[in-house]
Amino acid sequence: MTQQLDTARRTPLNRERVLQAAVALADEVGFESLSMRRLAEELGVVPMALYKHVANKEGLLDGMVGVIIGGIDPPVRDANWKVAVRLRVLSARRALQRHPWARQAVESRTNKTPAVLDYMDSFTGMFLAGGFSADLTHHVMHAIGGRMWGFTQELFQDAADPQAQPPSEIPADARAAMLQQMAARYPNIVAIATSMSHDDGSVVGHGCDDQFEFEFALDLLLDGFERLQGRGWTSKQAMIGRR
Amino acid sequence: MTQQLDTARRTPLNRERVLQAAVALADEVGFESLSMRRLAEELGVVPMALYKHVANKEGLLDGMVGVIIGGIDPPVRDANWKVAVRLRVLSARRALQRHPWARQAVESRTNKTPAVLDYMDSFTGMFLAGGFSADLTHHVMHAIGGRMWGFTQELFQDAADPQAQPPSEIPADARAAMLQQMAARYPNIVAIATSMSHDDGSVVGHGCDDQFEFEFALDLLLDGFERLQGRGWTSKQAMIGRR
DNA sequence: TCTAGCAGGTATACGGCGTACACCTAATGC
């Protein structure tokens, strides 16, 4: 009877609610702590109930990625390809950055869902509409790679300040010693890490400006694309040139 | 007594043997099927025995990445930065490609081990030695990102031919129907996918030439770097120009 | 009005995982 009340009171689950809850839960507890069991608990339901709405965990993740993609703006109309691509990528970046786990989720999906293919197709279309040959567009899409989702291949995050603690946590002399040790072993890394912040006087700096780095690399690529297109680049000619 | 023989006959485990076995096992069964338990079994030992040689699974993976990095050539001497970087990246690519799981492993490591830092430091050094400012080097390292390991952010793999089966598996007419359906929904993707292979007559093509795509994007970046350096680029000036 | 079907939630169970903890044993150093 209480059971009846419970199930009656509760609006029945559906795919949409499951996905929204999954997104919220991942936001809250992190991607790696998102489990079917935990999600079920959050929804006040037994774990197996979820399987009526998603095929399995993979399917859940696919759906979550779909939700995120839904937050990316469509291409702007009547703009030249370069600004259209740029704006779109930055929109994707904003959409993904709303969820700290989004990057991992996108990277982990190897099967392309319709939502992903839709985005990729429309993205591809911006180059074709901009007068790129299918050939060049193809290679350019490869070169953009994950950047079309608005993230870079990191591989760099806080390499030079492994703790990222507020200075108060560590006595200044200990910090200096660590830095010296670091500089002895990894002189080049320390050189570029300190270069970044010598303006504002801090020693090893407050981390990197991700947005700047992202746009730097993006623009480098877009400029490259532009030059290739202007030059009438073809892959055939490139292959001849290479050997 | 047989126990005694067993343990006596067996050369005792050590970190090196554990890591080598882990690499071999991952090669054999795949990254996601590599488990502490399975690895222990392979070594004829109880799972917990491994923990005398690696801190935990994370530590094992760190060690495996270290083994792979060991296979990357040092920078060539007396070459200009561009060819040095290019050769090094291609060497890394070869080293990583010997193990199908290497890419996943590298991407999954978020804590930088000394081996990783060593490689990054020496990589950074190639730009500095080539006359790049610390400032430019910093941003250039970000832009290269994962490509310094010889892989691209994929995001594209077999998007257009989801099965990758030999044509014999699927009747020709069914294939044609699938393609047509695909072309209706994802016209741009299909356009660039078919462009790639129209030379040799196959319909949707044998996948992409990964090596070509990789070098295409790499050279695009390197050319961009070269131009920036020649122009005396600084991040300060770039930030002024941007707003 | 009866009933068959079905959509959606449940209960139980299995086999896997990483690893904490207590233990044993053989070699080593004093």
Add this chain to the structure above:
DNA sequence: GCATTAGGTGTACGCCGTATACCTGCTAGA
């Protein structure tokens, strides 16, 4: 000769994804 310790063992815990069978209440067709 004895304590220490490095290396291997055994057991157990709590997590995970999910197969399978089951129940229950709604709906549609007769």
